[in-house]
Amino acid sequence: MDDSRPTGSPYAPHTDEERAAMLEVIGTDTVTELFDVPSAVRFDDEFGIDARSERETRRFVRSILERNDDLVELLGRGHYGYYVPSLVDHLADRSEYLTSYTQYQPEVSQGFLQALFEYQSLLVELTGLEVANCSMYDAATALGEAATLADRVRETSGTRVLVPDLLREGRRGTLENYVAGTDLSIETYPTADATVDLAALEDAVDEDVVMLYAENPTVRGTIEERLADVATLATDAEALFVLGSDPIALSLLERPADVGADVVVGDASVLGLPTSYGMGLGLFATREDYLRQVPGRLVGASEDATDRRAFTLTLQTREQHIRRERATSNICTNQAWVALRTAMHAAVLGPDGLVELATRGVTRARDLAAELDELEGVTAPVHDRHHLREFVVDVDQAATDVAGALEQRGYAVHVVGEHELQICVAGVPEETLGQFSEEFAEVVR
């Protein structure tokens, strides 16, 4: 079995006798007769894809992936490689979680619904907002959904969506596509020292603004210090204030509800997923006022016929399978299993573990920056701000040369300017950071 190559699907259990018996019952001689496909569009060729045994397939895929270099990644900017506890892999990989689908039959899906309810509760606690859905695809698509929500709930006739000039292209570009079918237009506002330039923003805001977006921390790892003032600008213009963040940052930084955020988006997979080439989990939370305009699935508590508490997907009249072209979003399949993993990871850490993980992101980034700043021709951090888990470094040499030399030594860092590198400490053991610091010193010497 182990080395056998399939001559049919290895996962279709039919014996020849069973096939024959089934065909006889149906009343046809061959399976081909069951296909009502006109000959003109029939495919009589082959794909040219060889079948493999399970073992051969594993070896095949492994041999390709081995062409990835094994580097220490000091990379972040929206995607992080935190250590994920073993419990998460082992429990989330239970096949009841993996092989079920959307909970259309809640009576046999209570476990998943409860886990998603607990995930929503985690986000409610972290954001201080009353409503969190049970997932969007990623931070970028969640931002896009926030804009269409702003468009639906706006009371003014505005069309402008303001985003920071530092916003990552992946998020900006996705947002552009989400609003392409609306009257909304995306504009940037300036930042100063990698945080909101409040004076410039004030000039940019007028009554045509329907949504104002900021991130905390920013893509450069800086922590915003005047979010409440940003919120006031939004409120005065009757625009929604949308804040981008993530569950680890939210464990320590100001609570979005306290600074006046109307919607929180971001990538929740900082908990639960290791680096996954950008695969994420879209966080989406908002005020109760907008409950009936929320995109995506919501799990609610109810009772069953024995009056026991039970969970179910609820308010489904917002969704595409009921409301079709008037739905709040087209999302169907989402990231439920990643949400499960995020909830598990948060539960393993507990409240103190979460706060400590965030705290470490501040202190380790601060310590590493201070160490690098000692080097001649190096300034770190470039921005005179507090930082969470990453910071920008200025080097005298060309940044690409330094990054290239570091890669030769087994380290990956971001190049963010001609002389600017960005370095992220998330998920990197302290000992490794020490080694990196030494290697960095040799490279810039």
Added chain:
Amino acid sequence: MTDDRVRYDQARYVEDGQYEPLLSQKDLTRVEIGNGNDADDAATAGETAAVDSPLPDDLTRDSLELPALSEPELARHYTRLSQMIYGIDSGPYPLGSCTMKYNPKFTEDVAAFPSAAVHPDRSERSIQGTLEVLYRLQDYLGRIGGMDAVTLQPPAGAAGEFVGIRVAAAYHEYNGEGHRDEVIVPESAHGTNFATAALGGYDVVSLPSDDAGRVDLDALEAALSENTAALMLTNPNTLGLFERDIEVIAEMVHDVGGLLYYDGANLNALLGRARPGDMGFDVMHYNVHKTFATPHGGGGPGAGPVGVVEDLEPFLPAPRVRKAGADDESDAASAGRTYELFDPDNTIGKVHGYQGNWLVLLKAFAYIARLGDAGLTDASAMAVLNANYLASQIEYEVPYEPFHHEFVASAGEQDAADVAKRMLDYGVHPPTTKWPEIVPEALMTEPTEVESKATLDRLAGAFNAVAEEDDETLADAPERTAARRIDQTTAARNPRLSWHALEESSGQ
């Protein structure tokens, strides 16, 4: 009759009017956050603890209150929850249009290879393995769908639809035909089609079917105009019927300058038998979590790659992967690159922050590489055989045929939703219900290729037993499941969406 029903009580934890308690009922611990707090005062379950913050207090939250439980307690919590979930590994899961086929275990191991865990901002030179997997998967999918170019970026089927609609919009705009503002969608299509077209800013023109359950050509003729941007079609359609006139349909759409979109939800019916590209479709999405057996994960993640014909390739999202050195081979080789990322000339840009659901794509790649031509072709054959055999064994009427991988039976005088609830008592997952609406009290059933004849017989037994039962029994069902019938009205009328809301409503 009892013998036909589930032969065991599912694991069930009942305590004080509820099933498994919430994590928050097991513990809530509040951590106070402050600059200068005594950090040695670590949190223990159920207490308040303090954490020393390295930031000024005006930049931090005051506190965080969440469960603090030990690992053994959590392992038991999540194991118990898992025992209150029915998955494909629990039994047959014939949820129509969702293609709930067995998810091979080895693909989880492949996705867990440490070499697969890379950051998206790595240099192309240092992630040649990842780029090669993506390149090969683009190629596999192109061959399977008969498409010239593929993007892997869309993270789900509906996201793939959105890419298709955005690509169509960009194509029309490029050709000076930005006035096209209508997308035609058959009445019986997936709800996502309507929602996607609307999200793209299009007016949705709904298309009725003919008496045989297929596209009504006269209605299509009437719907098509110089304002048509695209027709979105599933083939076989949601009744499982092949659109026999697909070539005529393609010609009609193309004659008015529109594009033909293929919704890949039902591709499992056609693997190796027919390809959307050969039928005249211009753009399609693939649901890899359906056709290529990646786990549905309780609702996701999936992946929805999009394939297009050559004319639409320049509009695909950025970036895609190609062999390096298209322009200068020696330059690429000296830079250590065999594969590279590139932006299509007139790209619509991004539809995901990065490159989509990489781990899902990796599992799909492994599945296709395992099955090859022989396995893929057999998958569709056995899927169609199973649907036909199952339909022949159930007493409910199946009004439309010849169907392929799925059929839509009618519960007749019974309520289809109640039929589904009662089927749970027989230890199987029920079909999709009440949709498509063209069949009264629809039971949309897709057994997939993975069920044996014996399982199909048992599944048919469940259908037939329920068909004989009275309305009262159905309305009281289910009675052998982890939870009994759940009150949907209360859930929607008084939304309680977090444990915070539960505390409020109980007056605590």
